[in-house]
Amino acid sequence: MSETSQMGNESWIKYWGEDWVLEGCASCNGVFVLPPERVSQRCPVCGQAALAQMNATDNRPVYxxxxxxxxxxxxxxxxxxxxxxxxxxxxxxxxxxxxxxxxxxxxxxxxxxxxxxxxxxxGDWRAEMGFDYEIVSHREQFKNSGWQTERVKEKRVRWExxxxxxxxxxxxxxxxxxxxxxxxxxxxxxxxxxxxxxxxxxxxxxxxxxxxxxxxxxxxxxxxxxxxxxxxxxxxxxxxxxxxxxxxxxxxxxxxxxxxxxxxxxxxxxxxxxxxxxxxxxxxxxxxxxxIRRASMKQARRVAGIILAVAAVFLLVTLALLGLGFTVAEEALAWAGLVGVLAVGVGGTAVLPLLYAWYVNSIAKRP
Ligand SMILES: [Zn+2]
Incomplete structure (x- = not known):
């Protein structure tokens, strides 16, 4: 084999750098040349697969x-x-x-x-060329108890x-x-x-x-x-x-x-x-x-759990106040109602982090 064809077929990668390698991504089909210290990392473009070494002669890229x-x-x-x-x-x-x-x-x-x-x-070309021009017209308008003439400018295009x-x-x-x-x-x-x-x-x-x-x-x-x-x-x-x-x-x-x-x-x-x-x-x-923004359902569940725990505390306080209201002090019933509403209100917000995470992730998945 002559030296030139050998360079063309086998040693093309040497022109990029000493010891450089050819690697490809099985996910996005990207083909890369990279220095030896960077080999076999995650694909830098799609991130979905590790780059795999390719034989520069057998898998010669298109360019x-x-x-x-x-x-x-x-x-x-x-x-x-x-x-x-x-x-x-x-x-x-x-x-x-x-x-x-x-x-x-x-x-x-x-x-x-x-x-x-x-x-x-x-080559030959043909086209319609447009030239801007202005026309001025006069308009009569009734203003301040009398007729007045107003100049109106209008832009037009003349095509040739x-x-x-x-x-x-x-x-x-x-x-x-x-x-x-x-x-x-x-x-x-x-x-x-x-x-x-x-x-x-x-x-x-x-x-x-x-x-x-x-x-x-x-x-x-x-x-x-x-x-x-x-x-x-x-x-x-x-x-x-x-x-x-x-x-x-x-x-x-x-x-x-x-x-x-x-x-x-x-x-x-x-x-x-x-x-x-x-x-x-x-x-x-x-x-x-x-x-690409992705939220974590795990984190959302954790936050929802904290919110529910706070709601549960309010619920316990409500029950305690109810007990108190029916036995000792009747005015505790009003407080029980208030804290009860709070418990339900706080508990209801537990769904928000879950909804948010679901929404963010469904947007991210959209093409
Ligand atoms: Zn890739």
């Missing part, structure tokens, strides 16, 4: 090249701490494992891949058909390299590729890298939509119009150049009552957090 660009982790530690602390405090009757210190201790930095594509676009020919290079059009990217961005906000810098192997220290599950040929359709939006915008600007509609084009694309960009994400998790990992994601640029 194995190291990235060209990286968006560095920029969220300040203070911001991450605050986000995690607020989240941990936001759940009443939280599972015992949902604690700020545990979430922070399990914080794992993960790089997610994204595509940037440069492409030369040629336009067409043209385009030949331009569009750089850095974004396309997803991961099926889950839209879902992740809907939770913690979009990543800003503007912050990118050329990739250095040192950027990977202590970090797990998610390999693309959508190679360029898969992601191209989405890139075309992004390019079309940019082209339509350019045509509108060239026409000096304010709006555009019915954009149609017959493009041909050439000289596509794909760049893999890594996006920074922190993940953590806590275990709920059923020992299931619930994921917490933090945006590596802004520190914005998204976590």
């Amino acid at each position: 194995t090249q190291p990235p060209e660009m990286v968006v560095p982790f920029r969220a300040q530690e203070e911001v991450l701490r605050r986000s995690v602390s607020q989240f941990a405090k936001s759940v009443w009757l939280a599972p015992a494992d949902l604690q700020e210190s545990r979430l922070l201790g399990r914080l794992q930095s993960v790089y997610l891949p994204m595509w940037l594509v440069d492409v030369q676009v040629q 058909p336009r067409l043209g020919r385009l030949n331009r290079i569009y750089d850095n059009q974004v396309a997803p390299a991961l099926e889950q990217q839209a879902e992740i961005e809907s939770k913690i906000g979009r990543f800003l590729p503007k912050d990118q810098k050329p990739f250095q192997p040192d950027d990977l220290t202590g970090t797990i890298v998610h390999l693309p599950n959508r190679p360029p040929e898969d992601a191209w359709n989405e890139a075309v939509v992004v390019v079309q939006t940019a082209v339509s915008q350019d045509c509108r600007l060239a026409s000096e119009a304010d709006h555009t509609r019915g954009f149609k084009w017959s493009p041909s694309f050439a000289n596509q150049n794909w760049t893999q960009l890594l996006l920074p994400l922190y993940t953590s998790y806590y275990l709920d009552d059923d020992n299931q990992a619930q994921m917490v994601l933090l945006h590596g640029q802004s520190g914005k957090l998204h976590g």
Whole structure:
């Protein structure tokens, strides 16, 4: 076997780092490359299974090249701490494992891949371009015992058909390299590729890298939509119009150049009552957090038990006062009534923690 094909088939992972390994998640089908000190931990993306080592040659992923660009982790530690602390405090009757210190201790930095594509676009386009204009009319109004003329301005749009020919290079059009990217961005906000810098192997220290599950040929359709939006915008600007509609084009694309960009994400998790990992994601640029909230039925039962115990004490006092009222002092009966009502009132609230935990968990389960 020649040296090049050997590099292509067997040693591709060496380009990521010395001793790096390939691991996969049986639950979310994520494929990761990671430094040796991070092996076989819980999947940092779905948390549902431990990562299992894969043979880099037999299980060659759809895309194995190291990235060209990286968006560095920029969220300040203070911001991450605050986000995690607020989240941990936001759940009443939280599972015992949902604690700020545990979430922070399990914080794992993960790089997610994204595509940037440069492409030369040629073709004809046609669209209706809208131009804003104002009309001024006069309205007669009866005011203060006399007729008065009022100027009324009204905005309108004049639509005109336009067409043209385009030949331009569009750089850095974004396309997803991961099926889950839209879902992740809907939770913690979009990543800003503007912050990118050329990739250095040192950027990977202590970090797990998610390999693309959508190679360029898969992601191209989405890139075309992004390019079309940019082209339509350019045509509108060239026409000096304010709006555009019915954009149609017959493009041909050439000289596509794909760049893999890594996006920074922190993940953590806590275990709920059923020992299931619930994921917490933090945006590596802004520190914005998204976590699944689960309440603990165990805690809810404990609180309900305390409330019932307090109600039982009130009930005993009521019975004692009743006994007193019927035997010694009649005025104790009025007190017995009052404390009795209190016992029933307090006892009734015991259902609240149970209802709350059930409600929070049923929301969390909804897709
Ligand atoms: Zn997974």
